[in-house]
Amino acid sequence: MCLLRELYGSGVEKLRIEQHNFTTPSNKKLEISTISSNYHIEVNPSDVGIQDRVVIQELIKTVAQVNQLDSSQRDFKVVILTEVDKLTKDAQHALRRTMEKYMATCRLILCCNSTSKVIPAIRSRCLGIRVAAPTVEEITQVLQNICKKEGLTLPVELARRIADKSQRNIRRAILMCEACRVQQYPFSADQEVSLPDWELFLRETANQIIQQQSPRRLLEVRGRIYELLTHLIPPDVIMRGLLQELISNCDGELKTEVVQSAAFFEHRLQLGQKAIFHIEAFIAKFMAIYKRFMEDNIADLF
Amino acid sequence: MHPFFKAREPGQSTSKEKADKIDKDSKPTRKHIPWVEKYRPRTVDDVAHQDEVVSVLKKSLEGSDLPNLLFYGPPGTGKTSTILAASRSLFGHEMMKTRVLELNASDERGINVVREKVKNFAQHSASGTTPDGKPCPPFKIVILDEADSMTSAAQAALRRTMEKESKTTRFCLICNYVSRIIEPIASRCAKFRFKPLAEEILCNRLKDICDKENISYEEEALKALMYTSEGDLRKAITYLQSASRLKGEESISKQDIYEIAGVIDDGVIDNLIKVCRSNSYEKVEKEVKEVIFAGHSASQIIGQLHDKIVQLEDLGDKQKSVICEKLAVVDKCLMDGADEYIQLMALLSIMMKQMSL
Numbered sequence: 001m002c003l004l005r006e007l008y009g010s011g012v013e014k015l016r017i018e019q020h021n022f023t024t025p026s027n028k029k030l031e032i033s034t035i036s037s038n039y040h041i042e043v044n045p046s047d048v049g050i051q052d053r054v055v056i057q058e059l060i061k062t063v064a065q066v067n068q069l070d071s072s073q074r075d076f077k078v079v080i081l082t083e084v085d086k087l088t089k090d091a092q093h094a095l096r097r098t099m100e101k102y103m104a105t106c107r108l109i110l111c112c113n114s115t116s117k118v119i120p121a122i123r124s125r126c127l128g129i130r131v132a133a134p135t136v137e138e139i140t141q142v143l144q145n146i147c148k149k150e151g152l153t154l155p156v157e158l159a160r161r162i163a164d165k166s167q168r169n170i171r172r173a174i175l176m177c178e179a180c181r182v183q184q185y186p187f188s189a190d191q192e193v194s195l196p197d198w199e200l201f202l203r204e205t206a207n208q209i210i211q212q213q214s215p216r217r218l219l220e221v222r223g224r225i226y227e228l229l230t231h232l233i234p235p236d237v238i239m240r241g242l243l244q245e246l247i248s249n250c251d252g253e254l255k256t257e258v259v260q261s262a263a264f265f266e267h268r269l270q271l272g273q274k275a276i277f278h279i280e281a282f283i284a285k286f287m288a289i290y291k292r293f294m295e296d297n298i299a300d301l302f
Numbered sequence: 303m304h305p306f307f308k309a310r311e312p313g314q315s316t317s318k319e320k321a322d323k324i325d326k327d328s329k330p331t332r333k334h335i336p337w338v339e340k341y342r343p344r345t346v347d348d349v350a351h352q353d354e355v356v357s358v359l360k361k362s363l364e365g366s367d368l369p370n371l372l373f374y375g376p377p378g379t380g381k382t383s384t385i386l387a388a389s390r391s392l393f394g395h396e397m398m399k400t401r402v403l404e405l406n407a408s409d410e411r412g413i414n415v416v417r418e419k420v421k422n423f424a425q426h427s428a429s430g431t432t433p434d435g436k437p438c439p440p441f442k443i444v445i446l447d448e449a450d451s452m453t454s455a456a457q458a459a460l461r462r463t464m465e466k467e468s469k470t471t472r473f474c475l476i477c478n479y480v481s482r483i484i485e486p487i488a489s490r491c492a493k494f495r496f497k498p499l500a501e502e503i504l505c506n507r508l509k510d511i512c513d514k515e516n517i518s519y520e521e522e523a524l525k526a527l528m529y530t531s532e533g534d535l536r537k538a539i540t541y542l543q544s545a546s547r548l549k550g551e552e553s554i555s556k557q558d559i560y561e562i563a564g565v566i567d568d569g570v571i572d573n574l575i576k577v578c579r580s581n582s583y584e585k586v587e588k589e590v591k592e593v594i595f596a597g598h599s600a601s602q603i604i605g606q607l608h609d610k611i612v613q614l615e616d617l618g619d620k621q622k623s624v625i626c627e628k629l630a631v632v633d634k635c636l637m638d639g640a641d642e643y644i645q646l647m648a649l650l651s652i653m654m655k656q657m658s659l
Contacts (some may be wrong), residue, residue: 093451096406117639121377125536127544127562133595168595236641243644247583255583256651263648267635 040078053091056081060098063106077106084110085117092119099125139163139173146174152181198233199241206245213287218280225279235275239266239282246286254293261285337543338536341511343383345391352380355494359388367439368392370464370473372488374480375496378534381476382447384496389443406447416459420444424467442471449475450482457484464490498533508538517546518553526556530563566598571606575614578653586650590643600642604633604649611653621656628652 035042041063043055063079084092099108099122110126112118134142140159147154154177162180166173205224208217228238243262247255262282269278343349346359355373362368368388373381393401403423405415423444446452464473464487475491477483499507505524512519523545531538544562545554570593577589593603608629611622632649636642 090451093448096448117636123564125540127540127547130564130597132597240641240643243647252583256655259644259647259651263632263635263640263644266644267638267640270635270639270641 040080042080042082044082053088053094056087056091056094057098060095060102060106060108065102065105078109079106080109080111082111083113084122085112089119092122096121096125133168134170136160136163136168139166139168139170142170143173143177146177198228198231201228202238202241203245206242206249209246209283209287210249210290213291218284218287221283222276222280225276225283229275235269235279236266238275238279239269242279242282250290251293254289257289258286261289337511337515337539341507341539343380343387346384346387349380349384349387352384352494352496355384355496358492358494359384363388363391368441368443368472369492370468370490371475372480372483372491372493373474373476373496374478374483374493376498376534377478378531378536378538379496379498380535381496382445385443385445385474385476389445392439392443401442402445403442404445404447413453413456413459416456416463420460421463421467424463424471426470440470444471444473446473446475448477450477450479454484457487461486461490499535500533501528504528504531504533504535504538507535508542511539511542515546517542520553520555522556523554523559526559526563530559530565564599564602566602566606568606570596570598571603571610574603574607574650575610575653578650579657581654581658583651583654586654587647590646590650594643594646600646601633601636603646604629604636607649617657621659624656625653 041059043059060079063077081087087095095108108126110118110122140156140163143159143162144154144156147159158180159177162173162176166176201224205221205228208224209221211217225238229235239262243259247258250258265278265282265285268281269275272278346356346363349356371385373385375381389402390398403420405420423442426442449457460473473491475483475487480488480493480495505528508524508527511517527538527541530541541559541562542554545558548558548562574589574593577585580586594600608626611617611625611629614622617625628649632645635645
């Protein structure tokens, strides 16, 4: 946003939300909401799932074919595409030539979490700017600035703890800070930082798995995983959370094996359709590994 | 004075100013053209390094006839440029619009389009003369760029069209992977392989551009460009342009190129290997998180790790082979969209195990 303001002046802040309609070749109607001003348009094409290619083609063409009328401004418009790494391969291929063709009237800003999932053809057409996550110190600093502006006093230790738990995500840190404020004010240095509910839930689930390894426990765990999934926690987040919790509880030798199986099932999860199968398979596999290890150990003792 | 006139007068003057501005602005806009387009070869002779293709094309240009063509090769080797240059020399700039149909992956290219658009275009016969009476080849060209991303159904629909319309139309298919073109189509075309550009040719081209754009550079920077672009001229030129924008008047150094290309600092990679040697899972985990939070892409890490591991001397061949196999698996998983953190952990834990043997 700041960059756009530099480019076009304050006109860019007059935002409006628009609904765009597209029709796929198979006559399916799509709807996507975009945020736009006179100079730019921001869209998250992955909202429409696998039909994102149509959106990209139509949208960029319509935006790019209109020249900027006001010649006092820059002579190109900006299209911001967010979550490019979630685009299908089809859509990314569609981007390739479109980008070059409309270079004169339209610039693209692509945002993504990781370039691993962006095809090389696009990467070679862009100037990559790596944005590193803020360090713990930076987050602490920001939190303290915010609190100062809000007229609150924030102990350094608390700020640091919040920053630690935020996984270096500044949005999350600010929200957590706000939650703390609601919970208890004035802040005390040893105040508990509340984690999101689902994280606690996941941790409990992991503990249950460690406690007992049996088909019945697996059944109970399945119920809990289903609950997480119905609350729309993404399966890969569940998988990563589970892995981190489980691995902190097991022995050095086991870790390699557990990580291997996690990597295997997570890959399957991305390819497959129903996440529950793969998460459950991972849990069952973990139980097997863990139990065998425990039994071996006990046998060694005698 | 009537307010109506008052309002009017400044309006008039601004419109004049604007007109002036447009004239002024139109020149700097030229500057914004990406160099990739600016330095696209204009004639077939300009195409670098692809001697066989060029000689065959030139012969057929002399005879004003073309076979159906299939160009394949890695990106940035001049496939699209070659056919554009060839058709320009065949038809001239004016006739290009009516005689050449260029379709690429950004256009809709389902089976319907092949059936209707391509067929319609192909069916109209072309005369042997230009509107102003000069002779010109009596056929049209359909360029299907990025043909490997066409569905096989759409390719199948092309088969008969290609033969039936051979009187009036030549097809030129361009793709990266010839294996993704269905056999019947491939057998109907003259195949040309485009080789990756050799280093000296890349180097000469880049130097050429640097001279024309008045850019100062260090020799090292060019070497870095060669290394990062891997024979892809387009990539090299894009990097060069980005770097020159970044530095403005100053000369471009090796470090700038690496930064733009997203190459990770050697220190980071060395660090990863070091923590693997420490044989402590916690340290590895901490380092991996650090690297991912720093925004490095896992595929880049894997690529550079591979380079390093192959050169490590204290590892046996067997250990290396185990690690490399895992590298391949992880790479494939990442391509399929698996989670970076878990995949990297899996890879590094294997490395850890192998190194402690």
